[in-house]
Amino acid sequence: MAASCVRAGRFVICSRVCRWQVLAPQPGSRFYGHGRGLPEKLAGGLKVGSTALNFAFVLGGTLGLYHTLRHYLQQQHHQAEQQCPKSSCARLSLTLYQYKTCPFCSKVRAFLDFHSLPYEIVEVNPVLRKEIKFSGYRKVPILIGEDDEKVQINDSSVIISAVKSYLVSRHKNLTQVVSYYPEMKSKDEQGKEVAEYNNKYWVMLEDQDEKRYYPTKEARKEEMKWRKWVDDWLVHLISPNVYRTPREALESFHYIVQEGKFGTFEGFFAKYFGAVAMFFVSKRLKSRHNLHDDVRQDLYKAIDQWLAAVGEHRPFMGGNSPNLADLAVYGVLRVMEGLEAFDDMMVNTKIKPWYRRMEKDIQKRQEVEQ
Incomplete structure (x- = not known):
């Protein structure tokens, strides 16, 4: 594995140098004919001025290029540290x-x-x-x-x-x-x-x-608070929602058996007997965690809490890049993909834009590494 997990992309910066020209006096102008000393002096002065302007433009462009390149490399270095510091x-x-x-x-x-x-x-x-x-x-x-x-x-x-x-x-x-x-x-x-x-x-x-x-102490406290919230609350809403009804329990165990590591007999036993068992376990979990009869409402409320904490002024809780709380919430919700509970959540809450941003950000990092 490479020491750095981000590659800097190629870019070409083109600069154009503006040149000043002194036009020759035209017939009929007051500079044509006798008294050439003033035009010649003026032209000489303009030539000196144009040289200075050329130098100023080149110097300014060089300094601008330097600061642009420096800012770009700093960003790339910070992104590299975020992935594999x-x-x-x-x-x-x-x-x-x-x-x-x-x-x-x-x-x-x-x-x-x-x-x-x-x-x-x-x-x-x-x-x-x-x-x-x-x-x-x-x-x-x-x-x-x-x-x-x-x-x-x-x-x-x-x-x-x-x-x-x-x-x-x-x-x-x-x-x-x-x-x-x-x-x-x-x-x-x-x-x-x-x-x-x-x-x-x-x-x-x-x-x-x-x-x-962590630019501020509040940023660190916020990340820790919501990581703990994921473990203490959000994760406990998953089972009651994916095993909410006998049909959903069977659907969930079909997915579990398909994706998990089971033998033929174990898979059959898990799919049917496990679905029945988890349907009743989910009822007990609902009582233990004081959930509503319609556990979807607890899931939707939790999503609303999370989105309110992220706010509308930033794409992620971590700002322009996901922090550990973003990753924890995304990771927990992701296990419901393909199930009815996930589809209901996407339709009945406003989680979709944030969730898709998380998907794209992680996918982009994987593509860069490959």
């Missing part, structure tokens, strides 16, 4: 263990694609999960990263924060960066042990880099 990413190897239809896995993929980071995908069988038997952490996504040494990163938000921190770090390898996100064990309401991670929404930046990535 340091040469050490050339030796970074990534493997993502996932379920393709998992919203948490989808937001990790959105992040990796946006930064043009090549990665291998291992699709995990959701029944046997033998692909992740090496790990004591039995959920997905799991990211295995290797630069100088191999390290396992769990939890989608930790993966995103840690890899982003690694990309912008000047001196630290991936293992050192991951140590900033320690695992904390606790028990949930049912007494089951769960893992949480400190600093999971925090990108570790050196002082001199903070202004470059």
Whole structure:
């Protein structure tokens, strides 16, 4: 993988030098005939003036070209840093263990694609999960990263924060960066042990880099707030909406089986028995999260909240370029593509322009890398 993930395009700048000419006096003019001294002096003066003007135009054009080129190269350098900010990413190897239809896995993929980071995908069988038997952490996504040494990163938000921190770090390898996100064990309401991670929404930046990535403290707080909102709220609206009715549940599991890693018997069992089970699970989730009977209304309301936070004055929450909150929202919503819930969302909310901008921005970055 190349050290830089953006190529500067070719361009040609043409400049035109304006030349002043002194016209010879015509017959009948007051400068024709006797008394040539004044016209000649005047012409000589104009020639000197035209030389100075020529020089001024050339100098001004050169300075303008210099500043234009400097601004262009600064923009290209900043875009390169956004995708692959340091040469050490050339030796970074990534493997993502996932379920393709998992919203948490989808937001990790959105992040990796946006930064043009090549990665291998291992699709995990959701029944046997033998692909992740090496790990004591039995959920997905799991990211295995290797630069100088191999390290396992769990939890989608930790993966995103840690890899982003690694990309912008000047001196630290991936293992050192991951140590900033320690695992904390606790028990949930049912007494089951769960893992949480400190600093999971925090990108570790050196002082001199903070202004470059977050022009204001509010920008950083805003990004963290909405990343947390995605994990605490938006992601919990997906299952109740895609399994809202028996028909939608069957449609969703048909897609899951088609895209996932199932054996023939496992696929048949998952499609029909899984659809029935998830239909009832979605009802329980609706009660747990205090959702409306018509869960579409909760989805639409969440979309309206997100769009209000982005506002009309900027294309993304990150400004002219998506930030980590943009990528998290996009990644979670993307798993509904092709399902009735996604189509309803596109028709009944104003999410479509923002969503299409996200698609185009990520696609453009992929095309540049190729």
